[in-house]
Amino acid sequence: MKNGTGPKLVDPMEDPLPGVGTYEDFNTIDWVREKSRDRDRHREITKKSRQSTVALLRSVSDAFSGWLLMLLVGLMAGALAGGIDIAAHWLTDLKEGVCLVGFWFNHEHCCWTSNETTFQERDRCPQWQTWAQLIAGQSEGVFAYIVNYLMYLFWALIFSLLAVTLVRAFAPYACGSGIPEIKTILSGFIIRGYLGKWTLITKTITLVLAVSSGLSLGKEGPLVHVACCCANILCHLFTKYRKNEAKRREVLSAAAAVGVSVAFGAPIGGVLFSLEEVSYYFPLKTLWRSFFAALVAAFTLRSINPFGNSRLVLFYVEFHAPWHLVELAPFILLGIFGGLWGALFIRANIAWCRRRKTTRLGHYPVLEVLVVTAITAVIAFPNSYTRMSGSELISELFNDCSLLDSSQLCGYKQNAVGDSLADRPAGPGLYTALWQLALALVFKMSITVITFGMKVPSGLFIPSMAVGAIAGRLLGVGMEQLAYYNHDWFIFKGWCSPGADCITPGLYAMVGAAACLGGVTRMTVSLVVIMFELTGGLEYIVPLMAATMTSKWVADAFGREGIYEAHIRLNGYPFLEAKEEFEHNSLAVDVMRPRRSDPPLAMLTQDSMTLGEVESTHYSGFPVVVSSESQRLVGFVFRRDLLISIDNARKRQEGVVSASRVVFTEHAPSQPPEAPPPLRLRGIMDLSPFTVTDHTAMDITVDIFRKLGLRQCLVTHNGRLLGIITKKDILKHMAQIANRDPDSILFN
């Protein structure tokens, strides 16, 4: 009686058939079934381990396989991220010139090998030749500029063409950031091939190309996809994870943490990102393992040392001056800007993507990529802040000016005192920089809207952060000049005396970046922790928190969805958001099928239907009842399992005909002797289907679906079966409440 299948009978269905209990593509898994299967497997191993030493060893290796897998995922993702960094760096520089010592050196590397360069001019060395020098033999003048311009455009087009062609040819799933799909997969959806080896290879290569093409996109989001592909592929090494969809999703959650960990060098932030943003089922065991994997990956990346500075983090920042309470006002202002931009960006981007889906625009993805690349390259080249890569731009904006700094952004007038850290008046260099930055801001804000969603790998983190960092730096320099010229204003009095260093424009850039990223993705804790890991001090956590909180509140006022949820909805994936509360006060009876006007619910009886009757039905699953009069529920059967079993019985059993009775009871009912032998299918029936009563409030039902990861739930009234609610029904109902098209939910 223990295993729920009744006393042992000679039943061909006792041993699970291949295929029974698996899922079709674009379908939702049943978490409860997967988890209970894993527990059965674990119980089996534990039981055996008491019998022999070999079995004990197998049990120990089974217990540690999770850790081993995490180690491998960390190593592989770290190594790939290092490779991507190095390759992208090299290709980006290739747009501007080539190294004569070896074409495989990037600009920085090329000049390291040269001894002639001084510290000031470390980016100029004879070994590195711009295309104008190489082709036309000139390094200055209009002609050289045009040659460089054209070569820049040429390479950008080549890279983006390669990227989009490779994506279309080998792995259409490699495009985009991948985070919306990974969120959906983690919530229990199946998209075969989305995390496969072809996607991994294609995404890795095309990501490098896309980033190098100068498009307004980042590699941070796609790195999460790359890490998840690694994890999925490595899962195949271990039966425990290969065969169980729930266990595999635990590993994928950890891989998402790994992705962010290598993207920003922030392992703790990565784990919190996975917990807050992408994961659905995140037990504490996964938290600990994710942390381990994220650390392994971060240290692997550091030992590869792609930035050549032994730093773990992407943007290392060190500020010297503390901030003052008065500055919270501009920080909150940045938060409002971030929130507004986030909300606006999501609307504009979704509108554009919808247009791409519904109009002829979507038929020419290659052309679209080429046109956008051309526009980007043509506009970006003349402005040095848009010409440089997004991460370089952010680095420069976060940077605090020291006295020796020769960059335009630090073009302050030198004071006689020579105190490098004091506030100084802006010089002409800085004014030029501010103009260029303002133009770059407008450009980045508009081009990103049409870039995100094209058929190339594209992340949103860097472009959003760049927008925020530019806005923040502009505001920061403005505040600094305001303070310099108005030391005696009451708001500056007491903390900002002349000759003191009171305002750090780099900090404003950082706060702005956090605010914009927060507005677009609606991340909160993980965002603050990632930023905290960049600076390594608790000092600046309050400004970051104030800006992120404001940004989230402002953006939420315009719509509660982040960009990833918006894209999930655009694609019609069946994703039940865990963060959103179900506000409406409907009951289970209002959502269940059949509706009042529909034909009655299709159900099977436990011992009175024939094979022919069973096969003629066409839903994806059926409740089994005692009899159609009493409607008392016995269990639930999936159509897929039913068909596989019948098919198998036809092949292996004698006398299975359409008139055979299908029996779900423990003991076969008595039959007339001339009748064909009954087909016994109790083994494939779920004996513990979930039920709620018709009076159950939908908020409770939604909670049950989310927390237990259900696929469907049966509805009863006073003990009689009344209807069924699937995840899709809930999503349709939610869409209806929000005045959206319920048919936008495409999958089960």
Next chain:
Amino acid sequence: MKNGTGPKLVDPMEDPLPGVGTYEDFNTIDWVREKSRDRDRHREITKKSRQSTVALLRSVSDAFSGWLLMLLVGLMAGALAGGIDIAAHWLTDLKEGVCLVGFWFNHEHCCWTSNETTFQERDRCPQWQTWAQLIAGQSEGVFAYIVNYLMYLFWALIFSLLAVTLVRAFAPYACGSGIPEIKTILSGFIIRGYLGKWTLITKTITLVLAVSSGLSLGKEGPLVHVACCCANILCHLFTKYRKNEAKRREVLSAAAAVGVSVAFGAPIGGVLFSLEEVSYYFPLKTLWRSFFAALVAAFTLRSINPFGNSRLVLFYVEFHAPWHLVELAPFILLGIFGGLWGALFIRANIAWCRRRKTTRLGHYPVLEVLVVTAITAVIAFPNSYTRMSGSELISELFNDCSLLDSSQLCGYKQNAVGDSLADRPAGPGLYTALWQLALALVFKMSITVITFGMKVPSGLFIPSMAVGAIAGRLLGVGMEQLAYYNHDWFIFKGWCSPGADCITPGLYAMVGAAACLGGVTRMTVSLVVIMFELTGGLEYIVPLMAATMTSKWVADAFGREGIYEAHIRLNGYPFLEAKEEFEHNSLAVDVMRPRRSDPPLAMLTQDSMTLGEVESTHYSGFPVVVSSESQRLVGFVFRRDLLISIDNARKRQEGVVSASRVVFTEHAPSQPPEAPPPLRLRGIMDLSPFTVTDHTAMDITVDIFRKLGLRQCLVTHNGRLLGIITKKDILKHMAQIANRDPDSILFN
């Protein structure tokens, strides 16, 4: 039909009566009911907010009340923690002497005001007089030593006597660390007064006294209790939180984070501690708010500046030398030590506490405290490492020796080279220190076992960390000397040349502290993150992680419970551990009541029972069925709600007698005209009770209980009601499987 109570009838039960839906002391709450009540309330406010501006403002203030509450909790807990730190510091020093300038100055403070002290002798100044100087006029010699010894003993006894008397007189709940009870409360249990104002006041005062008495206990665990008391008291300011047990537990989860945040100055670690160790229901919204509250508290504490060094963290450490891969071996060794000590400590402490509960020992709590204090003081005084407070000891052990350091632990022989950071041979001072440390280790290990669990506030963090830090430092110095004398050994070759600084004993102490704390509490991520926040660098996270992981594995091999879970079990609280997997393959039918030999399940019928029959039952809740023949389930009623309603009906309604029919249907059934009018109680019936089938595996059932926070669940077979499973039944079943006494689960 919408609100589940049927068409409106003149029904006295429509408006909830005071008392209906509340819980008795030492009972478990129904999370689903609480959460759905909060959603109803929220829906009501949202609906009203569309009608008038006042209601809109109320809705906005309702939305922000959570944040305001968090701010207040952070401020209050931070301020209290600061006060506790200052008072404990002062009282601890009072055991040794007094400040002549003002008796309210502690030793350090006293000598700050003096100008005569130099940097070297900053702890010696004429204003600070030891008791020997004050009483006997002597500062040296045997007599002075004895006077100091006796005064130390005297104060220790006074403090501990005061502490235990206050606890017994005002708030018995103030004793212990409070974390086991808070875990239980957060899981949905009710212990009235555990988080009340008397507990808060008493705990704050007695915590200072207990820490100052020199007992082997810390203030970090109790700070979590203090923070939770603050949160619970502040909840009374907001109806939203006062009236809803589930919402209040969200705030308490955040308060647990605040407690750790102020204890260690580690806000992120605190949030993870709450998530990993104490919380039960931790939605993402709580994560974000906890983080906010933890930050506010940390900054409040810093602005109070109790340590006088503007540091946020309790033990600020800065190491200079990197660690080498070879050192992982000793780190793992420390992990094994930590795990063994953790497992041993838990067993010994639980055995001792059980003895206290069952023998006459428990009848003399005051005497017990006094005896233990006397033993502690007598043994601790002669050894300077046990005489100093636990946190001072840990600080000193974590410290990296600089050249100027004059402490015994840095008593190395001076090299001619004068390179302060190189490894040096141990001098006589260091050898003395090592002996003293070894004795201190044995003493701390044994005295902590009998100290934890006495009737005074006592935390375990500091004593466990102290044990680990001593062991780590000993091993660290050993390794250092080994490396110094054997530079040419193959294991040191290549990374540890003569004159180099290769081994940092302070790091070993830190790793040891983490390992021991991990062994005792089984914390993982939060522990590593707290330690990471102490050092502020990712550099040392790998040693910490290796040691913590090893420690957890080793300790788990001896028993999967941490000290808090062990104490929960000792007290018989109904706590369903979320981390432990349910391994046994029993079914719901094996756990449910009634068992096979029991009388049938007590149930009510929906329209055929009289008041007299209903009142004569004695379970705490009843399923309501259509009729006792069909056993088809309609709903569930709590006895408490039933009795309150009947009582109320007797007072307010005419003609309610024992022969009145109790009716749970929508429409009253037809009755003979002479019968008394029926009592209609549909309003108090839960129309959506949870059900599982008899074939449901218990692991799934346990999962449902945990994730939804159920109190009970009904069991059906083919649509007929069969039995009931309560949380207590599950815990009893689990106890039985583990060969423990099922009657050790005391509460519902």
